[in-house]
Amino acid sequence: MKTFALHFLCTLSLIGSLLAQDAKPTVLITGANRGLGLEFAKQFAAKGYHVIGTARSPEKATELKATGSEVVKLDVTSEQDIADLAESLQGRRLDILLNNAGYFGPTLSVGKGKANIHNLTREEMLNCFKVNTMGPIFITQALLPNLKRSKSPKIINISTRSSQLSVRPGKAWGYSVSKTGVNMVTWNLHGELTKKGFVVISLAPGHNKTDMGTQRAKLTPQESIGKMIPLIENLTKKDSGKFWYYDGSILPW
Template identity: 35%
Template sequence: MSTVLITGVGRGIGEELTRVLLARGDRVIGTVRDPAKVLAEWRTYVENGQLRLLKLDVRDEVSIAEAAKQVDEPVDVLINNAGIIGPQQQSTLDMDFEGFLDTLRVNTLGPLRVVQAFLPHLRRSSEAKVVTVSSRMGSLSHAKSDRIAYRTSKAAVNKVVQGLATDLADDGITVISVHPGWVQTDMGGASADITVQQSAAGLVKLIDDLTVAQTGSFFDWTGEAIPF
């Protein structure tokens, strides 16, 4: 049984990852902005201690630090899942700059803040892994311009992941980025390619199979390597 910390478990991929991991017996520490809004199906897991919900907003450094103080156990896997699509107005020719900054706060700075706050917990695990949900849209080989704030935030977090992989190599901590697929969630929309169940199942398998030799890499939900 592993202890997995997942940010943003209140909906979408984070919710489904939590469901899959709980069902197979892992312990999950899930972060949400409002822990009072617990799914009915999770109450038993909360009561028996298999699931712990922490209040955390990845925009807020104080919130992250307070959440980390509440955890006193090794974290085997940290999944940076919380993210936003960004503002409605995000063209290079017509940009909501405040919305752009907020997208960077959530999608780029948030994951780095979370890793830094929970690094002592990761170091207590014998084979720690950090998995950041990015997007193929952030790959520099994917030259499109729609949703440029979102694309930029994901390209930037990929570079953060590369840096973390380098800096945590001596600790034996594996750090990667993942593209979860175009998923049928509130963010992806109903016409997306795959279901949230397919994405979560693929991501869990990828994480299970991950080795330290793959640190610093970028994969999609099927395990295929993606160019940065």
């Protein structure tokens, strides 16, 4: 009898906490354990959102946990992780999906100079595509049932000015090509989903001081995310299918 009562109370408290989460707007941020993803998690949580932050190694995501976010394991290149994520979120509403996890390539860390047509490898191009282009496609696909539960679902694909066809060529091959790819993902999702009430955009955060952006960057994540969150919150149907800059201006594809 005692065990039954305990089980009943635990179930009640679980239902209570799920209902409390459901009352808040919910945002899921990939790659939320460091860099821009972590700052997004901090600022969304501070604004009263329920934040689901993903990390490849949740056990090491101490700063993310400290934001009060729900932390979920996700390698964006893993079919199994994506399927597990979708299953764990079954029946729950998602208002904003922020495809933030990104991979720049080895040019920063290996120190052999910039990637160029002579030293590019298939493996490296594939790594960039798997994280930066295919990740957002298949995470979006898996989480569509959750997004459809929202009255105004938003999909935000974090891109970069290096993806633009008008920038100086030859910069970070795999990164720039795969981010141009994610802009087309935005465009296709916009084409398919706006009639169902979705807003889908690409968003370039500017050059930020993170592991990827290095300390040479001008912007701090606090500054740029302080501008991007109100931008995301104020998006309406007419803003969908566009490439936004963190400061609220529109970039050419």
